């Protein structure tokens with residue numbers, strides 16, 4: 001087995017890292033109005049000694065903004081806000097990937113912008129409650145099961161968010177496929193009761 005010094009350079013795909021320390025994604029709920037800001041730039045700058053930072057979960061669309069004060073990467077002001085952060089990290093030799101996190105049913109309308117929808121693989125409510133700034137703890141709602149058109153639309157939102165990430169100066173994108181958010185809501189037979197191309201056996205749930 002080859003042993004590496006944790007402070008030696010490494011590569012993540014084609015991205016060169018100054019060391020092998022990677023900061024895990026952590027939701028911080030500091031993006032007032034869902035727009036990345038100077039406080040967040042300071043937070044990431046303080047941690048730029050890591051070879052690679054994965055950002056907090058970031059919504060690819062208004063429907064993905066389930067938690068209070070999480071950032072998005074679908075509007076121009078959000079892209080401009082992220083530029084502050086990627087610049088701060090790059091200025092000290094760090095690299096940074098944005099984590100795209102669509103919350104799906106882990107959401108509440110009190111946290112979401114007007115006109116957005118709480119969507120999931122199927123209309124199955126998550127157990128438990130979540131924080132909302134206006135009404136404190138609230139039960140998770142019953143989400144809308146996505147139509148196949150919505151599925152295609154949501155996929156396009158991820159693509160567009162990834163393109164925005166490149167515009168904002170990110171070195172890469174991580175898709176959040178775990179922890180009960182939208183992508184995992186499709187993977188799990190508990191939350192995915194579909195019987196179309198996207199539900200049933202594991203192959204279809206992964207599609």
Ligand SMILES: Cc1cc2nc3c(=O)[nH]c(=O)nc-3n(C[C@H](O)[C@H](O)[C@H](O)COP(=O)(O)O)c2cc1C
Nearest residue numbers: 024025026027028055056057058099101176178179
């Ligand atoms: C406050 C907090 C926020 C988190 N937010 C995210 C997140 O946005 N995305 C994610 O993939 N994981 C998130 N996590 C999970 C951490 O990334 C995870 O704890 C980390 O990978 C370390 O794993 P461990 O807790 O098993 O050691 C969060 C964890 C904490 C404590």
